[in-house]
Each structure stands twice: as structure tokens, then as C-alpha cells.
Amino acid sequence: MIGQLMNLNATELCLGLPGGIKAVDSPARSSVRNKRGFSETVDLMLNLQCNKEETVDLNNATASKEKTLLKDPAKPPAKAQVVGWPPVRNYRKNMMTQQKTSAEEEASSEKAGNGGGAALVKVSMDGAPYLRKVNLTMYKSYQDLSDALAKMFSSFTMGNYGAQGMIDFMNESKLMNLLNSSEYVPSYEDKDGDWMLVGDVPWEMFVQSCKRLRIMKGSEAIGLAPRAMEKYCKNRS
Amino acid sequence: MAEEDLSEMAKDVELHLKLDPPLSANNKPSRSFKTSSSSSPPPCDTSHVLENVLENVLKFLESRRDRNAVSLVCRSWYRVEAQTRSEVFIGNCYSLSPARLARRFTRVRSLFLKGKPRFADFNLMPPDWGARFAPWVAVTAKAYPWLEKVTLKRMFVTDDDLALLAASFPGFKELVLLCCEGFGTSGVAVVANKCRQLKVLDLIESEVTDDEVDWISCFPEGETHLESLSFDCVESPINFKALERLVVRSPFLKKLRTNRFVSLEELHRLMVRAPQLTSLGTGSFSSSTENAGQGEQEPDYASAFRACRSLVCLSGFRELAAEYLPAISPVCANLTSINFSYANISPDVFRPIIRNCHNVRVFWALDSICDEGLQAVAATCKELRELRIFPFDPSEDSEGPVSGLGLQAISEGCRKLESILYFCQRMTNVAVTAMSENCPQLTVFRLCIMGRHRPDHVTGKPMDDGFGAIVKNCKKLTRLAVSGLLTDKAFSLIGEYGKLIRTLSVAFAGDSDMGLRYILEGCPKLEKLEIRDSPFGDAGLRSGMHRYNDMRFVWMSSCRLSRGSCSDIARALPSVVVEVFGSDDDDVDVDEDNADYVEILYMYRSLDGPRKDAPKFVTIL
Numbered sequence: 001m002i003g004q005l006m007n008l009n010a011t012e013l014c015l016g017l018p019g020g021i022k023a024v025d026s027p028a029r030s031s032v033r034n035k036r037g038f039s040e041t042v043d044l045m046l047n048l049q050c051n052k053e054e055t056v057d058l059n060n061a062t063a064s065k066e067k068t069l070l071k072d073p074a075k076p077p078a079k080a081q082v083v084g085w086p087p088v089r090n091y092r093k094n095m096m097t098q099q100k101t102s103a104e105e106e107a108s109s110e111k112a113g114n115g116g117g118a119a120l121v122k123v124s125m126d127g128a129p130y131l132r133k134v135n136l137t138m139y140k141s142y143q144d145l146s147d148a149l150a151k152m153f154s155s156f157t158m159g160n161y162g163a164q165g166m167i168d169f170m171n172e173s174k175l176m177n178l179l180n181s182s183e184y185v186p187s188y189e190d191k192d193g194d195w196m197l198v199g200d201v202p203w204e205m206f207v208q209s210c211k212r213l214r215i216m217k218g219s220e221a222i223g224l225a226p227r228a229m230e231k232y233c234k235n236r237s
Numbered sequence: 238m239a240e241e242d243l244s245e246m247a248k249d250v251e252l253h254l255k256l257d258p259p260l261s262a263n264n265k266p267s268r269s270f271k272t273s274s275s276s277s278p279p280p281c282d283t284s285h286v287l288e289n290v291l292e293n294v295l296k297f298l299e300s301r302r303d304r305n306a307v308s309l310v311c312r313s314w315y316r317v318e319a320q321t322r323s324e325v326f327i328g329n330c331y332s333l334s335p336a337r338l339a340r341r342f343t344r345v346r347s348l349f350l351k352g353k354p355r356f357a358d359f360n361l362m363p364p365d366w367g368a369r370f371a372p373w374v375a376v377t378a379k380a381y382p383w384l385e386k387v388t389l390k391r392m393f394v395t396d397d398d399l400a401l402l403a404a405s406f407p408g409f410k411e412l413v414l415l416c417c418e419g420f421g422t423s424g425v426a427v428v429a430n431k432c433r434q435l436k437v438l439d440l441i442e443s444e445v446t447d448d449e450v451d452w453i454s455c456f457p458e459g460e461t462h463l464e465s466l467s468f469d470c471v472e473s474p475i476n477f478k479a480l481e482r483l484v485v486r487s488p489f490l491k492k493l494r495t496n497r498f499v500s501l502e503e504l505h506r507l508m509v510r511a512p513q514l515t516s517l518g519t520g521s522f523s524s525s526t527e528n529a530g531q532g533e534q535e536p537d538y539a540s541a542f543r544a545c546r547s548l549v550c551l552s553g554f555r556e557l558a559a560e561y562l563p564a565i566s567p568v569c570a571n572l573t574s575i576n577f578s579y580a581n582i583s584p585d586v587f588r589p590i591i592r593n594c595h596n597v598r599v600f601w602a603l604d605s606i607c608d609e610g611l612q613a614v615a616a617t618c619k620e621l622r623e624l625r626i627f628p629f630d631p632s633e634d635s636e637g638p639v640s641g642l643g644l645q646a647i648s649e650g651c652r653k654l655e656s657i658l659y660f661c662q663r664m665t666n667v668a669v670t671a672m673s674e675n676c677p678q679l680t681v682f683r684l685c686i687m688g689r690h691r692p693d694h695v696t697g698k699p700m701d702d703g704f705g706a707i708v709k710n711c712k713k714l715t716r717l718a719v720s721g722l723l724t725d726k727a728f729s730l731i732g733e734y735g736k737l738i739r740t741l742s743v744a745f746a747g748d749s750d751m752g753l754r755y756i757l758e759g760c761p762k763l764e765k766l767e768i769r770d771s772p773f774g775d776a777g778l779r780s781g782m783h784r785y786n787d788m789r790f791v792w793m794s795s796c797r798l799s800r801g802s803c804s805d806i807a808r809a810l811p812s813v814v815v816e817v818f819g820s821d822d823d824d825v826d827v828d829e830d831n832a833d834y835v836e837i838l839y840m841y842r843s844l845d846g847p848r849k850d851a852p853k854f855v856t857i858l
Contacts (some may be wrong), residue, residue, distance in 0.1 A: 086631050086685055089358045091442045095579050099579075099581060
């Protein structure tokens with residue numbers, strides 16, 4: 001479920017302030033207790049786990065339940081925006097945002113208007129005739145990323161990556177098994193321009209250093225293993 | 238190719254001879270009720286002749302309303318009409334199944350399908366709701382091998398769909414994708430490559446993923462049949478040299494709309510090679526930085542425009558460098574359509590340009606031209622039929638450079654106005670009323686006062702009177718979108734006077750169920766009703782029970798509806814599909830307390846009952 005929500009936003013362009021659009025209780029709704037709107041869910045994405053628990057708690061409370069709008073306190077809007085209002089198509093909104101911020105375009109972000117924090121990387125898969133782009137900040141873990149990639153490239157399934165999705169470099173035989181299989185293995189180009197196996201570093205570090213993803217056959221990835229192990233050991237010490 | 242010619246000939250021959258060869262007459266069940274006795278021999282020749290005559294007459298009928306009327310005369314006419322209808326328009330892809338389409342119409346050459354309701358454009362609908370092209374292309378691939386034209390609006394189209402389309406229709410000529418998504422440049426490449434008869438490839442306001450495929454190079458070598466190529470919405474760089482070569486070998490090209498990755502210098506090269514263009518999307522309309530400061534002489538842009546003697550439609554200007562805008566002056570007097578709606582043009586830059594555009598009929602722009610700019614339009618563009626003013630800053634608390642002043646000026650200067658879409662921050666009843674009195678030809682009036690519930694900014698009163706005047710005075714009005722502070726009175730006026738209104742959009746308006754009742758008990762021609770965030774509830778919804786069968790769809794989001802009334806409607810009207818869902822895509826209703834509240838209601842008439850591809854978050858009652 002959460003993964004699905006995250007996927008939606010991998011392809012959706014956000015505009016304006018970080019965190020995207022928020023919803024506000026409109027007069028028609030304020031008197032009716034209702035589900036959290038889509039945009040609020042987007043807003044809360046990164047805190048989704050704990051917020052859902054809170055909702056359940058609210059439900060268990062008795063009569064005087066009130067819907068609390070959980071807003072990200074870090075956002076200081078002049079006036080909160082409502083979803084889909086004014087009724088200008090996303091396409092046009094994006095064009096306008098692009099024009100406004102094209103002067104301030106950061107080198108790291110490929111599309112203006114994403115605000116800070118977007119990590120757009122291209123993903124290619126050997127044998128597939130097309131590339132995709134993903135925003136790594138949309139995912140929380142290797143598992144999330146793997147699910148998303150599986151959806152984009154239907155013949156791709158990530159091999160067994162252990163508990164936190166990280167490769168166990170200490171277990172050489174396991175590693176070799178993985179690479180000898182005919183399964184696909186994701187590799188990435190890091191900031192130094194080296195091609196590494198995905199899963200060699202903790203997730204957050206990976207998001208920072210990944211510039212590009214390539215999904216290749218395990219057998220082809222074998223050449224990356226020694227370098228990966230080297231770097232791994234270097235990073236650890 | 239030869240095979241195709243022969244089949245084409247055979248088709249023409251078939252059309253002019255008897256519809257049914259004697260052999261198959263007995264196999265057609267529809268024949269049986271034409272003859273008086275069940276055991277009679279094959280129908281006599283006179284009925285054949287009559288049908289042939291009818292067929293040849295019906296060929297001249299193009300309007301689908303006329304054809305619909307014809308098909309109701311009798312079964313024979315129904316059949317002949319069905320066999321001669323070559324253009325089919327389906328306003329809601331879920332109103333019937335593809336199989337039904339194929340059963341009724343046997344010789345379709347052109348298909349226009351609309352998918353998602355309009356409010357989906359504004360993030361009000363969760364993704365993956367549906368409107369997939371896949372089942373349609375699968376069925377039509379088999380049923381209409383001679384399909385030539387497909388137009389899709391708000392549909393979900395995949396690369397695979399496009400590949401199947403390209404592979405299935407050897408004579409395919411025109412593909413138009415409006416506000417679609419789900420595909421990328423790889424799908425476009427397949428169409429470019431495999432549709433050898435392609436005349437039109439128009440991608441308009443669609444989301445096209447960048448698969449890093451050089452699709453322009455995928456057009457086959459040699460002379461093309463291309464007449465129209467629009468890719469201004471494709472947000473990825475293109476191979477310019479390939480585009481240039483393509484243009485050179487496309488002698489029939491009349492419409493070319495490039496994307497913002499085409500610089501002014503590159504545009505110049507294209508224009509010089511295609512002076513026959515009638516419609517040009519100018520791309521970025523700014524100089525690429527590589528050429529700056531190289532000491533090379535700048536191309537003579539004005540001269541290139543001057544050479545395009547047939548140019549009547551200009552759009553693009555995606556990253557406009559204002560100093561270059563005067564280059565279009567040589568063609569201004571010929572222009573009938575201008576789209577500046579992606580260009581932040583100030584009044585000072587705008588006025589000298591528009592001064593020469595006497596023949597403009599369609600004008601789209603940003604509100605950055607201000608009321609002054611609108612006054613300039615009013616002074617010059619006496620032939621104006623359609624005006625759209627979009628907000629440069631689409632938020633509720635932005636500056637708002639246009640107002641009732643501009644609206645009134647337009648109404649006084651452009652008396653032939655038929656269609657207007659106007660975004661503003663403040664408006665007065667006086668200005669709206671003035672437009673209603675000055676522009677009797679109005680068929681489309683869409684006013685968006687961006688601040689919710691905002692009253693007349695001079696009097697502080699609701700906007701009831703202004704919109705009331707519109708419905709009273711504009712007797713030809715078929716489409717209306719309202720905004721600002723509106724009471725139930727506004728709806729009573731709309732219901733009473735909006736005799737021809739087919740589409741009505743309401744947002745943040747009204748006081749009570751009565752508002753909705755006025756609409757549903759009035760507006761006899763209403764087909765499409767979209768409402769959001771308005772205090773209309775079950776009683777209002779129920780009051781329309783007698784009409785939902787005759788409407789294309791009703792959308793109500795964030796109103797005061799409960800499941801009970803929606804279920805009642807579903808039960809009472811079996812040919813109306815009632816979909817209920819939330820704006821997020823949770824498929825499980827965790828909040829028991831709110832299980833009864835309907836966040837989004839989308840209902841539509843359908844011949845084939847509830848759809849089978851509804852995602853989990855949609856409940857069909």
C-alpha cells in the first residue's frame with residue numbers, strides 16, 4: 001500500500017514548496033468526518049507509518065471524535081492551497097513553474113520545480129528498449145525501490161538481498177550465488193563514476209551517491225563484485 | 238501495398254452494389270422481421286434497392302446527432318446507418334463495451350474516445366482509475382482493419398497499445414492524443430516507424446515519458462505523408478538534425494508544433510525549409526546559449542516569418558525571449574489563431590504586437606498581459622471568437638493582474654465572442670452583466686474567480702446577478718462554469734434560464750440542496766454535471782432521479798452525499814453505473830465512522846453495465 005503510494009509520486013511532478021500540495025478543510029467538508037484526502041496522504045508520506053497508527057487510535061476513541069488534519073509543521077504557507085484549485089491542468093502548472101524557477105535550476109535536479117531533495121536517476125535495464133526515471137527520495141528502502149523497479153520492468157525481480165536489502169559482502173559464497181544466477185541485478189553509478197552493486201551501503205548513503213541505475217544480468221555483474229567489496233571494506237573502516 | 242489497393246477497391250465495389258450478397262441473406266437474423274412470412278424466400282429486390290438508395294443518401298450525413306436520429310427511424314434505417322457510419326464518437330469510454338461497438342458499426346474509419354472526466358485533470362481522481370485504451374485497440378484491431386483515425390482524450394494509453402495500433406492498421410493515417418498518459422517516446426517511435434501512411438501525429442497536453450528514444454529518427458526514409466506533427470508537450474530533447482531532415486522530406490507538412498527544446502535558431506532553419514506551413518508551434522522562442530557571443534550574425538527571423546505566407550496559427554513561445562517577439566510582425570495580419578499562454582508577456586511587449594492582429598479569432602494568453610493588454614485586444618481583434626486567459630500564478634492569493642475591467646473591455650470590443658475562459662482574482666457583477674449584454678453569441682462562458690467564495694469585490698454581494706445575467710441574455714449558451722460567492726439563487730436562475738446548457742461546472746458554491754435541485758429540475762438539456770466542494774446532499778441528488786438516464790455523467794466530489802442515496806440511485810436506475818470512491822486509493826475503509834460518507838461520486842449511463850476493470854478503491858453500487 002505504502003509502496004503503491006510512493007510509486008505514484010515517482011512519476012508525479014511536484015511543484016512549489018517541498019512536500020507538495022496540502023489540503024484544507026473546505027467549508028463543505030468541515031462538518032463531515034471523512035477520510036484523509038489524497039494530497040494529505042502525499043504530504044504525510046514520509047511519516048505514513050506512525051500516522052496510520054494514530055488514525056486507528058482515533059477511531060477507537062468514543063463519541064467526540066474529531067478529524068485532525070495532520071500537517072507538516074515545517075511548512076509555512078501564506079495561505080494553504082486546496083487540491084486541484086484553481087482548476088489549472090498539471091501540465092500547464094508544471095510549465096509555469098518551470099519558467100519561474102529555470103533560473104534557479106540546481107545542477108543536481110534534472111527538472112526545475114521539484115524543490116529540494118529530489119534525486120532523479122535514470123534507470124536502464126539490459127534488453128529493454130527504453131529508460132525510465134525514478135526519484136530515489138520517494139522510497140524508504142531497497143525493498144521499496146525493488147518493488148518499484150519490478151513494476152517498471154516487468155521481467156525484473158531482485159534477488160535475495162538479505163534483511164535490510166543490503167548485500168552481505170562478508171559471505172562470499174552467497175554473493176557469488178547471487179551473481180552466478182541468471183537473475184537480474186541492479187547496479188549503480190556512484191559519485192566517483194564507479195559502477196557498484198546496489199545494496200552495498202545503507203539506504204540513505206545510497207540515495208546520496210547514486211547517479212544512475214542499470215539493471216544487468218547477474219553474470220555480467222560479477223566484474224563489479226571485487227570493487228564493491230573493496231569499497232565496502234574501505235567505507236567500513 | 239498492392240494487396241491493400243485491391244481490398245480498397247473491393248470495399249468500394251461492395252458499397253455500391255447490394256449490401257448483402259444473396260448467399261448470406263439467410264444467415265442474417267435481422268432480415269427476418271423485414272418480410273411478412275417466416276418461410277419466405279430471400280427478400281425481394283425492392284428492399285435491396287431502397288437500402289442502397291438510403292445508403293447513398295446517408296453517406297452525406299456526417300453530424301452524429303443527425304445520424305443518431307436517422308438510426309431511430311426503423312430497424313432497416315438503423316442497420317443501414319450502422320453500416321455507413323465511418324466516424325464514431327464515444328463521449329465516455331465506459332458507456333459501452335468495445336464488443337458492442339464492433340457489433341453495431343461495421344465500417345468504422347475514425348474513432349474518437351473520451352475517458353476520464355475532466356476533474357481528473359485537477360488531481361481529484363486517484364491514479365489508475367481506468368480509461369484504458371487497451372481493450373479498445375484489441376477489439377478494433379480485429380473489427381476495423383481499415384481504421385484510419387484515432388483520437389483519444391484523457392485515456393490511459395501504453396506503449397504496447399501504440400505498438401498494437403501500429404501493427405494492426407495498415408492504412409492508419411491520424412493519431413491525436415489529448416491529455417493522455419501512460420506512454421513514452423518508445424510508443425511514439427513505433428507509430429512513427431510502422432504507420433507508413435501517417436498524415437497526422439498530434440500529441441497535445443499529454444504526459445509522455447522520456448524513454449530516451451530518438452523517435453524523430455524512426456520515421457521511415459523517403460517522402461512522408463505528414464501533414465501535421467505536434468509534439469510540444471514532449472518534455473525531452475529531440476534530435477534536431479533528424480527533425481530537419483524529416484521536415485525537408487515532408488512536402489505536405491502544414492502544421493508543425495515543436496517542443497521547448499527547439500531553439501530559435503533551429504526554428505529558423507525549419508521555417509526556411511517549410512515556408513508552406515499554416516500552423517507553427519515555435520518551441521522555446523529563445524536563443525540557445527551556445528550561439529551567443531560567437532560573433533555569428535543572427536538569422537533574420539522576421540524574414541523567415543515573412544516567407545511563411547500561409548501562416549495563420551502561432552503557438553509555443555515556451556521560454557520566450559521578449560526581444561525576439563517582434564519577429565512575428567510580418568505574419569500578424571494573417572493570423573487567425575494565437576496561443577501565448579505559455580509566455581509571460583508584459584503589456585508593453587504585447588501591445589505593439591497585437592495591434593496588427595486584426596484577423597485573430599482564437600486567442601489564448603496569460604494574465605500577465607493585464608487589463609491593458611485585454612483592452613488592446615478589444616481595440617484590434619474585432620473578429621475574436623474564442624478567448625482564454627490563464628493565470629501565470631495559479632494560486633488563490635496571487636496578484637491578479639486581470640479583472641472585470643479587462644472582461645468588460647473585451648465585451649465591448651469583441652462583439653462576436655462565442656467562447657471565453659477567464660481566470661482572475663476579482664470580478665464584479667457589472668462586468669459579467671456587461672459581457673452578457675454585449676456578446677449575445679456566447680455559447681461557452683467559463684469564469685474562474687480563483688479565490689474561493691469571493692464576492693463582487695466592489696459591492697461585496699454574491700456573484701448571483703452576474704451569472705444570472707449570462708444565462709438570461711446569452712440564449713445560445715451551452716457550457717457554463719461558475720465561481721465566486723454564489724447562493725442558491727444563482728442556481729435557480731441557471732435552472733430556469735439555462736435552456737440549452739449541456740455542461741455545467743460548479744465549485745465551492747451554493748447554500749443547500751435547493752441549489753442542486755434547481756439545476757436538476759431545470760436545465761432541460763443538461764448532459765454533463767461536475768460539482769466539487771459544494772453543500773449539496775442526498776435530497777438534492779435524489780431530485781435528479783428522473784434525468785440521470787439521459788445524462789452522460791454526473792461528478793460530485795467533497796459534497797454532502799451518503800452511500801444510502803447513491804445506492805438508491807443505483808438500484809432505481811440499472812442503466813446508470815454509480816461509482817463511489819475516495820480521493821486516495823485506499824481500498825480498505827479503515828474509518829468505520831465515515832464509511833457512509835461519499836467523497837467522490839461519479840455516475841454515468843452505460844449500455845453494458847458496470848465495468849470489469851475497476852480498481853479496488855472504486856466501489857460500484
